[in-house]
Structures are given as C-alpha cells and as structure tokens.
Amino acid sequence: MDSISLDFSHGNEAGSLMEELLKGKAAAGLAKQQEAVSQAYNTLLQGNGKGNDFLGWIRLPEEIQAETLEDISAKAEEFRKKSELFICIGIGGSYLGTRAIIEALKPQLSDRMPGAPAVIYAGHQLNQDYMNELLALLDKHEYTVCVISKSGTTTEPAIAFRLIREHLTAKYGKAEAGKRIAAITDRQKGALRTLADTEGFPSYVVPDNIGGRFSVLSPVGLFPLAVAGIDIKSLIKGAADMQKRLTVPALDWGKNIAAQYALFRQYQYVQQHKKVELLVNFDSRFHFLSEWWKQLYGESEGKEGKGLFPSNAGFTTDLHSLGQYIQEGERLFFETVLSLENQHTRLQIPSDRENLDGMNFVAGKEMAYVNRKAEEGTILAHARQGNVPVLRISVPRLNAFHIGQLIYFFEFACGLSGYSMDVNPFDQPGVEAYKQNMFRLLGK
Amino acid sequence: MDSISLDFSHGNEAGSLMEELLKGKAAAGLAKQQEAVSQAYNTLLQGNGKGNDFLGWIRLPEEIQAETLEDISAKAEEFRKKSELFICIGIGGSYLGTRAIIEALKPQLSDRMPGAPAVIYAGHQLNQDYMNELLALLDKHEYTVCVISKSGTTTEPAIAFRLIREHLTAKYGKAEAGKRIAAITDRQKGALRTLADTEGFPSYVVPDNIGGRFSVLSPVGLFPLAVAGIDIKSLIKGAADMQKRLTVPALDWGKNIAAQYALFRQYQYVQQHKKVELLVNFDSRFHFLSEWWKQLYGESEGKEGKGLFPSNAGFTTDLHSLGQYIQEGERLFFETVLSLENQHTRLQIPSDRENLDGMNFVAGKEMAYVNRKAEEGTILAHARQGNVPVLRISVPRLNAFHIGQLIYFFEFACGLSGYSMDVNPFDQPGVEAYKQNMFRLLGK
Numbered sequence: 002m003d004s005i006s007l008d009f010s011h012g013n014e015a016g017s018l019m020e021e022l023l024k025g026k027a028a029a030g031l032a033k034q035q036e037a038v039s040q041a042y043n044t045l046l047q048g049n050g051k052g053n054d055f056l057g058w059i060r061l062p063e064e065i066q067a068e069t070l071e072d073i074s075a076k077a078e079e080f081r082k083k084s085e086l087f088i089c090i091g092i093g094g095s096y097l098g099t100r101a102i103i104e105a106l107k108p109q110l111s112d113r114m115p116g117a118p119a120v121i122y123a124g125h126q127l128n129q130d131y132m133n134e135l136l137a138l139l140d141k142h143e144y145t146v147c148v149i150s151k152s153g154t155t156t157e158p159a160i161a162f163r164l165i166r167e168h169l170t171a172k173y174g175k176a177e178a179g180k181r182i183a184a185i186t187d188r189q190k191g192a193l194r195t196l197a198d199t200e201g202f203p204s205y206v207v208p209d210n211i212g213g214r215f216s217v218l219s220p221v222g223l224f225p226l227a228v229a230g231i232d233i234k235s236l237i238k239g240a241a242d243m244q245k246r247l248t249v250p251a252l253d254w255g256k257n258i259a260a261q262y263a264l265f266r267q268y269q270y271v272q273q274h275k276k277v278e279l280l281v282n283f284d285s286r287f288h289f290l291s292e293w294w295k296q297l298y299g300e301s302e303g304k305e306g307k308g309l310f311p312s313n314a315g316f317t318t319d320l321h322s323l324g325q326y327i328q329e330g331e332r333l334f335f336e337t338v339l340s341l342e343n344q345h346t347r348l349q350i351p352s353d354r355e356n357l358d359g360m361n362f363v364a365g366k367e368m369a370y371v372n373r374k375a376e377e378g379t380i381l382a383h384a385r386q387g388n389v390p391v392l393r394i395s396v397p398r399l400n401a402f403h404i405g406q407l408i409y410f411f412e413f414a415c416g417l418s419g420y421s422m423d424v425n426p427f428d429q430p431g432v433e434a435y436k437q438n439m440f441r442l443l444g445k
Numbered sequence: 446m447d448s449i450s451l452d453f454s455h456g457n458e459a460g461s462l463m464e465e466l467l468k469g470k471a472a473a474g475l476a477k478q479q480e481a482v483s484q485a486y487n488t489l490l491q492g493n494g495k496g497n498d499f500l501g502w503i504r505l506p507e508e509i510q511a512e513t514l515e516d517i518s519a520k521a522e523e524f525r526k527k528s529e530l531f532i533c534i535g536i537g538g539s540y541l542g543t544r545a546i547i548e549a550l551k552p553q554l555s556d557r558m559p560g561a562p563a564v565i566y567a568g569h570q571l572n573q574d575y576m577n578e579l580l581a582l583l584d585k586h587e588y589t590v591c592v593i594s595k596s597g598t599t600t601e602p603a604i605a606f607r608l609i610r611e612h613l614t615a616k617y618g619k620a621e622a623g624k625r626i627a628a629i630t631d632r633q634k635g636a637l638r639t640l641a642d643t644e645g646f647p648s649y650v651v652p653d654n655i656g657g658r659f660s661v662l663s664p665v666g667l668f669p670l671a672v673a674g675i676d677i678k679s680l681i682k683g684a685a686d687m688q689k690r691l692t693v694p695a696l697d698w699g700k701n702i703a704a705q706y707a708l709f710r711q712y713q714y715v716q717q718h719k720k721v722e723l724l725v726n727f728d729s730r731f732h733f734l735s736e737w738w739k740q741l742y743g744e745s746e747g748k749e750g751k752g753l754f755p756s757n758a759g760f761t762t763d764l765h766s767l768g769q770y771i772q773e774g775e776r777l778f779f780e781t782v783l784s785l786e787n788q789h790t791r792l793q794i795p796s797d798r799e800n801l802d803g804m805n806f807v808a809g810k811e812m813a814y815v816n817r818k819a820e821e822g823t824i825l826a827h828a829r830q831g832n833v834p835v836l837r838i839s840v841p842r843l844n845a846f847h848i849g850q851l852i853y854f855f856e857f858a859c860g861l862s863g864y865s866m867d868v869n870p871f872d873q874p875g876v877e878a879y880k881q882n883m884f885r886l887l888g889k
C-alpha cells in the first residue's frame with residue numbers, strides 16, 4: 002500500500018543533513034538532536050517517561066477489536082437512519098479530531114458525506130446567537146446528538162448539552178430522546194457517566210490512558226465519524242499501518258518518518274532558533290487537520306517557556322495575504338507543507354480563442370497541475386529566496402486510510418518531539434488558568 | 446453614535462504607559478515610539494511618504510458619492526433577483542475583505558443573508574475537486590458572477606473565470622451571460638477591462654490609488670457585498686465616522702485610537718521584542734475579519750526582515766488547543782482581543798433539577814454572560830499569569846456600521862504602523878517570488 006512520505010530536499014541546512022542521514026551516513030551536525038530523539042524514542046516505547054499513564058494511544062490502532070468497530074458502526078447506522086442533522090457536542094480533543102477528518106473527506110460544497118446526516122458542532126464555544134440559530138434549526142429537522150466529555154462538567158459542552166437535551170426531550174419525549182443521545186465519557190465516574198447510566202443512553206468510553214488531543218482514534222472520534230459516514234475501519238487500518246512502521250524495537254532512521262520529522266523540528270528549534278512552525282497546505286480540505294495539529298503540538302510542547310508555536314496557512318489563498326511576510330518578514334519560522342498528490346476528479350483548463358487573460362499557455366492542462374507547480378514554485382521561493390527551510394509531507398490521496406496514517410504519524414512524532422524538548426507531552430496544566438479565573442468571576 | 450473603543454488596562458508595562466498617556470501625562474517610556482507614530486501620522490496625512498500613490502483609501506469613505514452607492518445598490522438588486530447563488534471570483538484583497546464582512550454579518554448556520562443569494566467564492570485557490578463541485582452546483586441553480594481582478598491575468602481568478610464563464614455561456618447563451626457577469630477591474634487597461642467593454646458586462650473600477658488589501662470599501666467590496674445583502678450605506682457611514690475621528694489635522698493621542706493601537710504595537714515590537722501579534726476573538730463571526738487583518742498587517746509590514754507576524758485564534762474554542770501554549774510556552778506575543786459587547790438574541794441557561802453537570806450556578810444567566818466572564822478570565826490569565834500583554838478592542842455590536850468603523854480603524858492604524866517601522870506599507874514585492882517560479886515551472 003502506498004504511504005505518506007517526507008521530502009527534505011528543500012530543508013536547507015537541516016535538509017542536507019537529513020539527506021545525509023537517510024543515505025546512512027553519519028551527519029555530525031545532527032548528532033545532538035539525534036541523541037535526544039533516540040532517547041525520546043526509547044522512553045516513549047518503554048513507557049518510562051513523564052506522563053506515561055497517558056500512552057494508551059500508542060498501541061490503540063492495532064489493539065482495537067474488530068467487534069468494537071462493528072458495534073460502533075451498527076449503533077452509528079441506527080443514529081444515521083433517524084438523523085437529518087447530527088449534533089456533535091465537544092471541545093478541544095473531543096471536537097477537533099472528528100472535525101478534521103470529516104472536513105478532509107467530505108465534499109467541500111456540501112455539509113455532509115453522501116448518504117449521511119449533516120454534522121453540526123456545538124459546545125465548542127459559548128456563542129449565544131449560534132446556539133439560538135441551532136435550536137431553531139432543530140425545530141425543523143430530525144436529529145440525534147453525541148456528547149463527548151470525560152467529566153461531563155466542562156463548561157462549554159455542559160451548557161450546550163443542557164440546552165440541546167431540553168430541546169430534544171421536548172421534541173421527542175423522554176423515552177425517544179434517550180435513544181437519540183450517545184454519550185462518550187468516563188468508564189465509571191463523572192456527571193455524564195451517571196446520566197448515561199441512569200437514562201440508558203448508548204455510551205462509549207473515553208479511555209483512561211489517552212488524553213483528549215490523542216483520542217480521535219478511540220470512540221471519542223470513531224462514533225461521531227461513523228455517524229457522519231466516514232469509513233472508520235479504513236481509518237484504523239491506516240493508523241495501524243503507520244503504527245507498525247513507526248514502533249519497531251530498534252529505531253531505524255532511514256525508515257522512521259516520525260523520528261525524522263521530530264529530528265528536523267528539534268534541529269530547527271534548537272540549532273536554528275526558529276520559534277514558529279508554519280503548517281501549510283495547497284488544498285483547503287487540510288484546514289481542520291491543521292487546527293487539530295495545532296492543538297496536538299501546541300498543547301504538548303508549549304510549557305515551561307518552551308515549544309515551537311504552531312501556526313498554519315492555506316495556499317495559494319494565503320500566498321496573497323501572508324505570502325509577503327513569509328517571503329520577506331522576520332525569519333521566525335520553518336514551513337511544513339501538507340502536499341496532496343491526487344485529486345478525486347479531473348478538470349482541464351479550457352482554451353480560449355481570444356486569450357485576453359493570457360492563460361492559453363496552460364490550456365489543456367489540469368487545474369491540479371497548475372496547483373502542483375504553484376506548490377513547487379512556492380517551496381523554491383520560500384526555501385531558496387526566502388531562507389525558510391521547508392519540509393514536505395506527501396499524502397497520496399484524501400481517503401480514510403491515508404488520514405489514519407497521517408494522524409498516527411503526527412501523534413507519534415509529537416510524543417518524540419515533546420520528550421526531546423524535555424517536557425511532559427501529555428499534560429496541559431496551563432489550560433486551567435482561564436477556567437479558574439472564569440469560575441471566580443462567575444461566583445462559583 | 447456609540448463606537449468601537451480600546452482598553453489598555455491589561456497591557457502590562459505598555460498598558461500602564463498608555464494609560465498615563467491617555468490621562469494627558471507625558472509617558473517617558475513611550476517617547477521614542479510616540480515620536481515615530483507622530484511622524485508616521487504626518488507622513489500619512491500629508492501624503493509624502495513611501496508608496497504615496499496608494500493613499501486613495503484614506504479619504505474614500507467621506508468622498509464616495511451617494512450616487513455611486515445608489516448605482517451599485519441598484520445593479521446589485523438586479524443581480525440578486527436572478528440569483529440563487531452568487532459566485533465571487535477573486536483572491537487576496539479582492540476576496541478577503543468581502544468575505545470578512547459577509548461572515549461577520551450573516552447568520553452563522555445559514556449560507557446567506559435573509560433574502561439574498563448564497564455567496565460562493567472561487568478563484569481564491571486552485572482546488573480542482575472544489576471547482577468540479579462548484580460547476581455541478583451551477584448546473585442546478587440560477588446564478589450570477591462577479592469577477593474582481595485589476596489586471597484580469599492573475600492565475601487563480603483567471604482560471605476560475607474561464608471555467609465559470611464557459612459554463613455560464615453554455616447555460617444562458619451569450620447575451621444573457623453578459624448580463625450575469627459584473628467585472629470589477631482597472632479603469633481603462635488590462636484583460637478584464639477589454640473583455641468587459643467588448644462584451645458589455647456591467648463593470649466597476651478598482652481605483653488606481655488603492656492597493657488590494659485597502660480596497661474593500663471601494664467597489665471591489667461594495668458591489669459583491671451589496672449583492673450579498675449587506676447594507677453598504679451603513680458600512681460606509683461607519684467608515685466615514687471613523688475617518689472623521691482619526692484624520693484630524695493635529696494628532697490627539699487621547700482621542701486617536703488608531704494612533705494608540707499603532708503605538709502599542711510599536712512598543713511591543715521594538716521595546717518588548719515581541720515577534721507575533723495574536724488577534725483573538727470570543728465570537729467566531731470575527732474569524733474572517735482576522736484573516737483580512739492578517740493580510741492587511743502581514744503584507745504591509747512583513748518586508749526588509751521586519752514586522753510583527755500576524756496570527757489569530759478563536760476563543761473559547763482555541764483555549765482548548767492553543768491555550769496551553771499561550772499560557773506557558775515561549776513568550777513570543779502580545780494579544781489583541783476583538784471583543785463583542787452584544788449578541789443579537791437572548792438565551793438563558795436552563796436550570797436542571799438534578800444538576801449532575803454542576804452548572805446550576807449559572808442557571809438563569811445568559812450564555813453570553815458566561816462567554817463574557819470567560820473573556821475576562823482569559824485576559825487575566827494571559828496578562829497576569831502568562832505575562833502576555835493584552836489589548837482589548839470592543840465592538841458594540843455586529844452591524845455594518847461598526848464593521849465599517851473597525852475596517853477603517855485597522856487600515857489607518859496599519860498605515861501608521863508601517864511608516865513607524867520605516868517600511869513602505871503599500872507595496873508587496875515578495876508576493877511575486879512564488880509566481881515567477883511557478884510561471885517558469887509551467888514553461889511560460
């Protein structure tokens with residue numbers, strides 16, 4: 002099966018060193034960071050580092066049972082059949098992964114996968130007008146709800162769920178409402194577990210040993226994805242394929258693309274003093290994957306005054322907004338390009354007799370061909386003219402398998418990268434600060 | 446009329462100095478940057494600085510004729526009447542401003558303003574699957590097109606326009622197609638001007654003395670906004686109100702909020718060595734205004750190795766992704782909060798007898814009240830605990846008038862800020878690099 006792959010040829014100084022390394026030569030300039038990533042690799046796989054009670058995601062893809070996937074798929078099918086709209090309540094790790102995968106795989110000008118309900122997100126913010134619009138929409142459509150919260154007491158999803166559950170009960174009665182809510186929550190404790198057990202909601206478990214930002218391949222993502230019409234078996238198959246490639250007993254630099262990515266990042270951060278990693282794409286379906294990636298890396302590394310600040314852009318759109326800064330502003334960043342090798346459809350640029358716009362030089366070519374040349378041209382402009390090191394991650398096509406690969410790749414590299422920076426990649430102590438202030442101001 | 450306003454009380458060191466200054470005291474710590482902004486103010490209003498052939502936006506809101514607005518509105522009404530879909534073709538400054546205003550003002554779960562066609566964007570990227578989806582949609586709906594390009598030869602919009610014009614002509618015949626395309630382009634030269642004149646398209650002029658990123662209050666934005674159902678008269682009224690406040694002969698630090706913003710930014714950049722400005726919001730309707738702002742500031746300042754890198758986030762959503770980094774990662778940034786004072790609708794959080802989720806302490810409160818406390822709590826967490834200086838920009842409500850104010854405010858402050866950094870805020874030489882490489886790779 003073809004796979005996602007990395008290209009370091011425009012990584013400038015680090016790129017040359019990486020290419021040496023991948024040819025099997027010793028690249029002395031990388032030695033220090035190589036040592037750090039090697040140690041991180043052992044720590045991660047041996048499970049003896051900081052935050053090691055949150056490593057359940059490492060073996061998840063290969064360990065997940067076929068029956069679990071069948072059970073989720075069957076229940077999702079029930080939900081799908083009675084939904085025009087499917088309301089997905091969650092925030093952070095209970096929201097971004099699911100949305101990232103749906104947005105990557107659904108048609109761009111439709112609100113749903115073929116044959117599936119439209120997914121509407123809630124509980125990911127506190128926007129009152131949005132919630133009123135949503136409640137008005139729910140008056141008019143058949144819907145089901147999935148609420149994802151480990152504790153059941155996180156402010157945003159808790160408020161959204163109160164409002165939507167009230168609406169659902171008024172619309173369908175208590176008994177039917179109980180069949181239209183799926184809860185994904187703690188195995189045994191917490192508000193949502195208690196409620197789900199009392200009311201008999203179908204429910205799934207947020208594993209104890211997997212943190213939110215690493216949880217999309219658990220029921221946290223799998224159930225809503227299945228309702229939304231995503232092929233969760235292929236998704237897991239892709240992730241398991243990547244798990245097999247990356248988690249071998251002895252680190253093989255030539256084959257382990259997660260270790261390569263972690264090494265490249267470490268070099269940029271430590272040796273080149275880069276402060277920002279720009280994850281860019283040339284296909285807007287990658288947008289929410291970038292948002293998911295921002296949580297994954299920002300929350301894992303951004304502590305103790307450390308970390309690469311994760312930022313993103315969508316090209317060619319943003320070449321006409323951020324492009325100027327990237328080309329000629331402060332040299333703060335390196336760039337990681339999410340590159341899509343194939344589109345689903347074909348489309349030739351038509352010829353025009355008068356050729357007033359001067360575009361006949363690409364007539365007969367596919368639009369994707371021009372986009373590909375824009376990508377190559379941009380990489381050259383940034384790496385050579387702009388002195389921004391560029392790493393390219395190629396994704397063969399947008400399907401569940403390759404997205405599964407990509408997700409596991411980013412997760413594993415993130416674990417390596419966090420340990421290499423000597424932080425605990427699996428906690429997020431700083432997220433509490435705003436909450437505590439908010440609760441105080443609310444008089445809690 | 447109420448107005449947008451600034452709050453420096455959480456700006457830490459710079460905030461205290463700004464508050465001194467606004468009380469009329471001399472703030473010695475600010476003197477150097479004050480001098481730079483004062484000079485920039487004079488340069489901008491006297492029109493004797495770099496790029497001074499692109500200052501047409503400064504007096505645009507007050508100078509625009511009532512008849513021009515009437516004419517645009519009347520033509521837009523014609524288009525609206527025969528459109529289920531309205532296709533807006535443009536990139537960069539011919540795209541972001543229009544989208545920013547529509548997304549700020551339209552209902553969030555609808556694709557259109559009441560009584561107006563849905564707006565679909567094209568020519569802002571080179572996505573082949575997207576274009577095929579769009580063409581399939583155009584088979585099924587009545588539509589009109591607006592194409593915005595000064596030259597008519599920019600790759601992305603030129604390719605999109607070729608494909609869509611071909612579709613339109615096949616669907617409606619040449620004569621009717623000519624009445625369903627509006628061109629916004631150069632006054633007299635270029636591919637699109639020639640085509641519009643030859644084919645008799647209704648057309649509007651991209652002013653010669655206004656660059657793309659400053660053009661949304663010209664016909665570049667006004668025509669598509671009017672078709673989309675935006676109140677362009679109120680928009681211009683808001684901008685003119687702000688023009689009047691900001692462009693008085695002698696700079697008044699106590700009243701000139703654009704000068705205040707430019708000064709605060711300069712202080713962060715020069716004295717505090719901040720590298721990133723994070724524009725955040727607590728209402729997702731500001732998202733595309735942030736995207737527009739990123740072009741405005743990034744393209745104006747990001748040159749000669751200088752400039753604050755413009756980045757954005759949407760809260761509370763992203764407090765559960767980037768929040769950790771902002772709170773505890775590298776101290777790279779200051780934060781500018783777009784704060785919305787009022788929602789359009791009301792919604793109370795219901796009480797729950799069992800209170801399993803523990804949210805009864807906010808039962809009976811509006812959801813917006815909780816959001817407001819989240820905002821206050823976040824500002825405290827970032828400014829005090831996280832040592833991230835915070836500036837708050839308050840917007841009374843989301844309507845065309847205040848958005849007009851906000852746009853002019855950001856534009857004028859951007860001119861001041863660019864001159865203060867001693868760059869030409871009105872050119873974008875770096876945008877050409879990727880294009881030249883692309884053309885070479887395409888064999889042009």
